[in-house]
Amino acid sequence: MVGMGPVDGFPADPVRPVPPDEILVGGRWRRGGGDPLVTRDPADGRVLAEIHATGAGDVDEAVCRGHEAVRLTRDALPHERARWLTAIAALIERDAEGLARLQTADTGKSIGETRALVASAAGTFRYFAGVAETLEGALTPPRGPYLTMSTHEPIGVVGAITPWNSPIASDAQKIAPALAAGNAVLLKPAEWTPLVALALGRLVCEAGLPEGLLSVLPGPGPVTGDAIVRHPGVGKVSFTGGTATGRAIGAIAARKIMPVSLELGGKSPTIVLPDADLDLAVAGILFGIFSSSGQSCVAGSRVLLPSAMYDEVLGRLVAGAEKLRVGPGDDPSTQVAPLVTAEHRDRVAAMVDRARADGARVRCGGAPLPGPGNFYPPTILDGLPADSAACQEEIFGPVLVALPYTGEEELVTLANATVYGLACGIWTRDYRAAVRLARRVEAGTVWINTYKQFSVSTPFGGEKESGLGREKGREGVLAYTRQKSLYWGLDERPNPWAGPV
Ligand code: NAD
DSSP states (O other), X not given: OGXXXXXXXXXXXXOOOOOOSSEEETTEEEOOSSOEXXXXXXXXXXXXXXXXXXXXXXXXXXXXXXXXXXXXXXXXXXXXXXXXXXXXXXXXXHTHHHHHHXXXXXXXXXXXXXXXXXXXXXXXXXXXXXHHHHOOOEEXXXXXXXXXXXXXXXXXXXXXXXXSXXXXXXXHHHHHHHHHTTOEEEEEOOTTOOHHHHHHHHHHHHTTOOTTSEEEOOOOIIIIIHHHXXXXXXXXXXXXXXXXXXXXXXXXXXXXXXXXXXXXXXXXXXXXXXTOOHHHHHHHHHHHHHGGGGOSTTOOOEEEEEGGGHHHXXXXXXXXXXXXXXXXXXXXXXXXXXXXXXXXXXXXXXXXXXXXXXXXXXXXXXXXXXXXXXOOOOEEEESOOTTSHHHHSOOOSSEEEEEEEOHHHHHHXXXXXXXXXXXXXXXXXXXXXXXXXXXXXXXSEEEESOOSXXXXXXXBOOEETTEESOBSTTHHHXXXXXXXXXXXXXXXXXXXXXXXX
């Protein structure tokens, strides 16, 4: 923080994880060797903290110490690993309120949302403790005089690169399964929101995780993130962020022949069928796009409405959007909090201006609110062709685009008419139609009569340019392992050449 004390307005107690002015390099806290990184409160623009970011030497040391830690903990039993993860979960729960407030200050998100994200992070560590204890290899059917086994081994040192929109939940989703599988993790949080990752690092150390298994390395993506991805000692990268960045990371990984998991952007459709319960659908659509102020990879940013009911449903959506309470994240009544930075708010505003120039009707919102703070109101656009920028590109703000459809074929074509394939919502009472559509839409997650609900035991990821691989679920751990096959010979003469020479 500016002047190295606690974040202004956040007393040391009860907010225990006071963010440090240091980074965690292979188990040691110290000032990073990189340039200073300033983080601001999105609600009023004040400087929250100045971190000494990670330098190239820090990445190198974190990798070396990570490999050493993996070597030293290679024989840790599954229940020992589970104990580390459970202890981390307990400390997150102990400091839940402080972590939520810290994340609200850093990201601008509403306190209700950040409390939910902290609870989800604790749940993620607990869940993967369970997976660590119960993960099994396989005895495969032999096809000769031998026993065959398939086992899972840690990759070694893995990079975890996360975005700013839901930091603690994204961080937990990568750290917990990677540790459960026996790896060391280099966590690179987004440069706009490094504080909660550093606070989590403090808790992980307090929980007794062996030194070197976690490094927290804040810094600019093209510098620190790039150094992690390119480092020859990093054996896998799990990345969550924008599709352009994911593509660049994937290209480097291809050259290294290194596995990557990519959780990328979206332009998810929400579909209203003619028989939908409109009260539920309207509330669900508004929540799906305007919660987190639209800064959510799964934001339902396109709504597809039957032509015959278009004006009625759109009218209800506009009336509902205009009633949403816009305000600072720390006000419990806020429904739409500020955007993460002024720069991001200006980007959202520019995309809405472009839509206007493309012929959009602005049904509500459509311009930033006066400062201080990065406020942008809930905005609904329509009258645009499906191939316009506002219907194709991820705006990552509180902007919904409405499109009419006639019949199921046009609906499916419109739903799939983007490069993305992350999520989809379907509102209907007709379960046969829901199943038919769910099978035909190109999306990693389909919500039927609900939206934006998540379970750590259910795999999550994207299709098409929304990503590669899945997180969460038991398979979430396997993404951080290498599979090895073992053959145990049972024959006295295991091959024709065996015998006295
Ligand atoms: P971003 O791609 O700009 O940054 C994400 C992370 O990557 C940050 O930590 C950043 O510092 C780092 N980074 C940037 N350039 C890098 C490089 N060249 N090499 C290595 N690392 C680099 O994305 P963002 O703006 O922080 O986040 C918003 C995006 O994330 C949106 O597109 C959103 O849809 C996506 N997202 C996806 C999911 C998902 O699960 N699919 C979840 C949340 C957010």
